[in-house]
Amino acid sequence: MQSLSRRSVLKSSSTVALCALGVATGLGSAWAAGKIKPAGSAALIVVDVQNCFVEGGTLPVGKGAQVVPVINKLASAFENIVVTQDWHTPGHASFATSYPGKKPFETTKLSYGNQVLWPDHCVQGTDDAALHKDLKLPTAQLIIRKGFHKDMDSYSAFEEANHKTATGLAGYLKQRGIKTVFVTGLATDFCVAWTAMDARKLGFEVYVIEDATRAIDLNGSLAAAWQQMAAKGVKRIQSADIA
Ligand code: VGL
Ligand code: ZN
Numbered sequence: 001m002q003s004l005s006r007r008s009v010l011k012s013s014s015t016v017a018l019c020a021l022g023v024a025t026g027l028g029s030a031w032a033a034g035k036i037k038p039a040g041s042a043a044l045i046v047v048d049v050q051n052c053f054v055e056g057g058t059l060p061v062g063k064g065a066q067v068v069p070v071i072n073k074l075a076s077a078f079e080n081i082v083v084t085q086d087w088h089t090p091g092h093a094s095f096a097t098s099y100p101g102k103k104p105f106e107t108t109k110l111s112y113g114n115q116v117l118w119p120d121h122c123v124q125g126t127d128d129a130a131l132h133k134d135l136k137l138p139t140a141q142l143i144i145r146k147g148f149h150k151d152m153d154s155y156s157a158f159e160e161a162n163h164k165t166a167t168g169l170a171g172y173l174k175q176r177g178i179k180t181v182f183v184t185g186l187a188t189d190f191c192v193a194w195t196a197m198d199a200r201k202l203g204f205e206v207y208v209i210e211d212a213t214r215a216i217d218l219n220g221s222l223a224a225a226w227q228q229m230a231a232k233g234v235k236r237i238q239s240a241d242i243a
Pocket of ligand 2: 086088094118121122147
């Protein structure tokens, strides 16, 4: 009898220790007792929630529109919000139609490395490239457009695919005293992941809010993206973790 109750005490104290470890290291949100309250030095980045990436668009991400109410709700927790738009020229280098014989979702080699070839999407000024009509972010302060150089793609909101050409977003955030970014939007495994990883590289603390994203998941790209993000110190949380 006595040893039984002793064992149950031991068991419960080890659970407490695990919880404390989870909070201390920021490992996963499951252990976190408290919620995260974004500070004045935090920004919500809303990536590419555009008609092109939802049902009826030219490059629809499965269930893409489901991020809209999640992001609208998150917005009230942030003083600072930045929105991005994928904004390609007609005949863009990332379009399969720019290469005779190539089909969408095949790849090609460009000067800066491998390029996935996409259906024509998010062409500048088209309704397809407009922000989703139900996205309600009246307090957002900046809309940054990317992928507008005809010969180069830009998944990341910070730098284009050559890893040299800056979009200016890092300078903007740093001049405004932003230290932490929370990344949401479409697609988890492309523009969200590249934006999050570049933000780490540029010295920001970075969270990706998983249920405020949806993925394309091309040949295992989603699992690979989470792995690469974790390796770079990007923290994976859920919208319920935000106070
Ligand atoms: C994206 C593929 C091509 C994205 C943009 O927003 O994730 N993916 N262009
Ligand atoms: Zn694109």
